[in-house]
Amino acid sequence: MGELRNVVEPFVASGPTGVAIRTRIKQLTSEDEQVLRLVGAHLGALASKDLKARCADGLEHSTDTWAARKRALTPVASSRWAGAITKASHDQWALARRCQLAHIQSLQAGVATIEHRLAQPVGAKGSKNAPGGYRSRREWFAKSRRLHVLEDRLERERADHQAGTVHVARGGKRLARTRHHLEAAQLTEAAWRERWEAERWFLQADGESGKRYGNETLRITPEGRLSIKLPAPLKDLANAPHGRYVLTGTVRFAHRGTEWADRVEANRAVAYRIHYNPARNRWYVTAAWQIPPTRTIPLDAALADGVIGVDTNADHLAAWRLDAHGNPVGSPRRFSYDLSGTADHRDAQVRHALTRLLHWAKGCGVAAIAIEDLDFTAEKTREKHGRKKRFRQLISGMPTSRLRARLSSMADATGIAIIAVDPAYTSRWGAQHWQKPLTTKNRTTTRHDAAAVAIGRRAQGHPIRRRTAPPPHDRSDRAGHRTVQARPDIPGREGPRPRIPGPRTRSVRAGCGANAGNQNAQHRSGRSAEHESWHQDSLPLSL
Incomplete structure (x- = not known):
């Protein structure tokens, strides 16, 4: 057996630092939808x-170039819309x-694996630590040809990374490729x-603390009235003072x-994003804000x-x-x-499963849930697992x-601590x-339950x-003592076992007599009664 890797100590995971909630915008008129489409299309073109x-x-990139881009966007939008657009572009480039x-x-991991296997003789068996030929x-x-393909990709990606070149598609690369496969x-x-x-x-804007209702660009009152600060070219569509449009919905x-509601009434920052779902023909708004991180409790507590x-x-959570x-x-x-x-x-499926898990934990009176700290970023390549296509699909499907x-986030709301555990060798x-x-x-115990x-x-x-x-039946302890070891600092770990009621007999069973709690009187292994010197009491002088 090869050398085992070191196992990382478990730790209490930190709680969420932000909140995001979403709801539907109801009772919109055709004029409201037309305004939303015009504003979204205009600002989307500027964002692109x-x-x-x-x-x-x-x-x-520097702060000067950032400021120059913002000054160029301000006349065709507004200063706040320009700030939101440039910040979103910077975040997307960083991602x-x-x-x-x-x-x-x-790619580096794939190239290294293929080079190692190509250096081995054909048909050579591998070990647990290194693959064979x-x-x-x-x-x-076929793999030698693939090696050249991966090396070309790696060289191209390294050159782009050194030059700071990234390839981004606003709207998503997957949806862009779907244009060529409409029938499928x-x-x-x-x-x-x-x-x-x-x-x-x-249609998104960051919040501003101290401003009215926490956001000057997209504003929602505590009563649920949504208003938008219109860009400069669309101010003719305003139906409220200061170039704003108030939606009917x-x-x-x-x-x-x-x-x-507490945040907006206190004028604390709240970020909003309005988005449209063409499949359902519905408009939604997402509100998000930061929260102070919850103080993690000690592991022992x-x-x-x-x-x-x-x-x-891949399809369930096994819990015990x-x-x-x-x-x-x-x-x-x-x-x-x-x-x-x-x-x-x-x-939704993941949320429902976690909700049932947290409700069960709450009912059991347990204050902690231990889960593996999984990360399959380097484990899903076909170069690592070769022909194990089903296994690669299995680990790719796990929503880690x-x-x-x-x-x-859900456990933080219920007061249950999440303990991250090293996943090495647990299965x-x-x-x-x-x-x-x-x-x-x-009861059939599965591998996942174990x-x-x-x-x-x-x-x-x-x-x-x-x-x-347990020891064999020919020893004094018989086969009934504990098989799971308690820690040394647990009080009562060496105490007597509880008496098991049963039919009356003429003899007293082991561990049920008057000296059941006296370990020294039972000649236990390592006890003082085994090592004391024996001596006979003196005979009485008179009867």
């Missing part, structure tokens, strides 16, 4: 030009830059054009509505009442409750979800980042040490392996 200018600046670096690292000369030749996407050209234009509109936030270990899988000593309690639970369909459907973000060791002992005639126990024990600081099996 500004993003092009930001990408052209590359690494030469593309990070994605470019991640792509370079993925390719299976046939045909596969070796079951879309007409008009329907695709409507989606494309709606994605490229720009109303806005009401069902989720966190009280918290949002979070684990005082036990923990729930959760194993993440553990007490404070690391022993599984009750039966395992499974929270399933379906990740097929649209992005909204997948996100979405689940982490959702669980942290393997859980199945090795816990799957068979936890399987009974009425992994949940391993995750919970690692969060508590216990070793994953169980205590050694």
